[in-house]
Amino acid sequence: MLIDSHAHLDSPRYAEDREAMLLRAREAGVGVVLSIGIGEGPAEMHQALDLCREFNGRRQKGANLPRLYASAGIYPHNTPEADDGIIAKLDALLAEPEVIACGEIGLDYYHEGAPRDVQRAGLIRQLEIAAARKRPILIHCRGTNESADAWDDLFPVLEEHWRSTGLGGVMHCFGGGWEQARRSLNLGFLISFAGNLTYPKAQPLRDVAARLPVESLLVETDAPWLAPALHRGERNEPALVVETAEVLAGLLNITPDEIAAATTANFLRSFHLQPDVGN
Numbered sequence: 515m516l517i518d519s520h521a522h523l524d525s526p527r528y529a530e531d532r533e534a535m536l537l538r539a540r541e542a543g544v545g546v547v548l549s550i551g552i553g554e555g556p557a558e559m560h561q562a563l564d565l566c567r568e569f570n571g572r573r574q575k576g577a578n579l580p581r582l583y584a585s586a587g588i589y590p591h592n593t594p595e596a597d598d599g600i601i602a603k604l605d606a607l608l609a610e611p612e613v614i615a616c617g618e619i620g621l622d623y624y625h626e627g628a629p630r631d632v633q634r635a636g637l638i639r640q641l642e643i644a645a646a647r648k649r650p651i652l653i654h655c656r657g658t659n660e661s662a663d664a665w666d667d668l669f670p671v672l673e674e675h676w677r678s679t680g681l682g683g684v685m686h687c688f689g690g691g692w693e694q695a696r697r698s699l700n701l702g703f704l705i706s707f708a709g710n711l712t713y714p715k716a717q718p719l720r721d722v723a724a725r726l727p728v729e730s731l732l733v734e735t736d737a738p739w740l741a742p743a744l745h746r747g748e749r750n751e752p753a754l755v756v757e758t759a760e761v762l763a764g765l766l767n768i769t770p771d772e773i774a775a776a777t778t779a780n781f782l783r784s785f786h787l788q789p790d791v792g793n
């Protein structure tokens with residue numbers, strides 16, 4: 515069984531075929547999908563949980579679907595919208611049993627968006643809420659023109675406001691170098707690879723992945739974005755996490771079954787879930 519640790523199932527790009535898309539995922543061996551709750555803004559933060567309940571309900575009635583979990587969070591560029599009402603909404607969502615993580619949250623200096631100090635303040639506010647609700651966090655971190663500037667701002671925040679919680683989290687769609695990977699492991703984070711691991715120009719990222727302990731790894735799609743190399747440019751979907759997992763297995767000189775078992779165990783351990791969740 516594989517777990518897609520990060521998919522935007524509420525994307526309007528699945529409006530026509532969401533159930534068929536999830537059936538394909540189960541068919542491909544994906545037993546669990548973490549449905550990311552950022553919407554296209556905080557007003558839609560609840561959509562991931564709604565989908566989680568809807569499709570888990572159909573699954574309980576016998577549909578051959580992956581088990582869904584949800585997250586909730588305010589994306590870095592949406593942090594200017596994080597007023598008291600939105601923060602209260604996030605807190606209420608994180609109290610729900612299916613909402614197992616706060617994210618994706620973090621710092622993004624790559625795209626023009628929210629000012630850096632607003633992103634940082636929004637991140638810290640969400641760390642406080644996630645800590646109180648005892649939810650691990652899903653971090654999005656991307657620097658200017660692939661530099662490490664956002665990482666250099668991120669790590670001191672996590673050291674000061676997160677390490678002591680012991681809750682850990684996931685570096686989602688990891689795109690940093692060895693130094694950023696090492697510091698993430700040191701903070702007790704898992705490192706999740708998406709389809710960009712498979713791209714021809716991503717050799718530096720593959721070199722980092724090859725050095726990582728298998729106990730620290732997850733795979734994800736970040737669907738509908740970042741379809742793996744064989745489907746690049748197409749709409750991505752959770753079934754395609756298989757391709758990224760195969761590439762990762764090759765880098766570590768283990769079998770696809772072994773990477774599936776390891777990433778599944780890592781996910782279940784980090785989010786304190788029972789090992790029978792995909793059955």
Ligand SMILES: [Zn+2]
Pocket residue numbers: 520522550618736
């Ligand atoms: Zn994402």
